[in-house]
Amino acid sequence: MKEDQESKYVKRTQRDYSYAFKMSVISEIECGELGIKAAARKYGIQSHSTVTNWLRKYGNFDWINKSTIKMPKTKDQKLLELEQKVLLLEKQKxxxxxxxxxxxxxxxxxxxxxDIAEEEFKIPIRKKSLPG
Incomplete structure (x- = not known):
């Protein structure tokens, strides 16, 4: 049973986490779909503290004032986010x-x-469309 759980994901190093990946994990947590530890388990993140650090750095929660007021994103964050979306769209295209x-x-x-079957068996396979 333990082997089945371990085979669901591959452990990653810090360099393997893209900005877009971090943002998708954070959005799942902030939407309430996953908890911090559940996200770490689901995505094979080495520690839940890594996810907590991402939340502090990129999330919408104001850790200093302990409020859920949306923190404005910096221009660099917006630019990185848009670049990641462009790369994803290009890959999908x-x-x-x-x-x-x-x-x-x-x-x-x-x-x-x-065509070959019609010639070989001397039968019409395609239906003839009626003039409208």
Whole structure:
């Protein structure tokens, strides 16, 4: 049982945590979806104190005054956040373009297979569309 729990995630080093990753963990915690320790377990973060440090550094909780007033983000934080979103969108776009390319190849392949089957078996496979 313990091996199953350990195989769900891989321990990371401090350099493995991107700004976008930290912000997504923080947003899950601040939305109430996860607690600090649960987030550390879910994402394989070495210690819950690491998550607490992220919350203090990047979160919306005012640790000095102990209030939940949203702390304004600095221009650098906003810029980093937007850069991470752009990188993520570019990565998603590239993956979708690859999927479209593969789907186009499949459509061409299936079309050729239908042509071959129609010639080989001398039967019409495609339905003829009626003039409207």
């Amino acid at each position: 590239k993956e979708l373009e690859r999927q479209v390319h593969t789907a186009d190849k499949k459509a061409i392949f299936f079309d050729m297979m239908i």
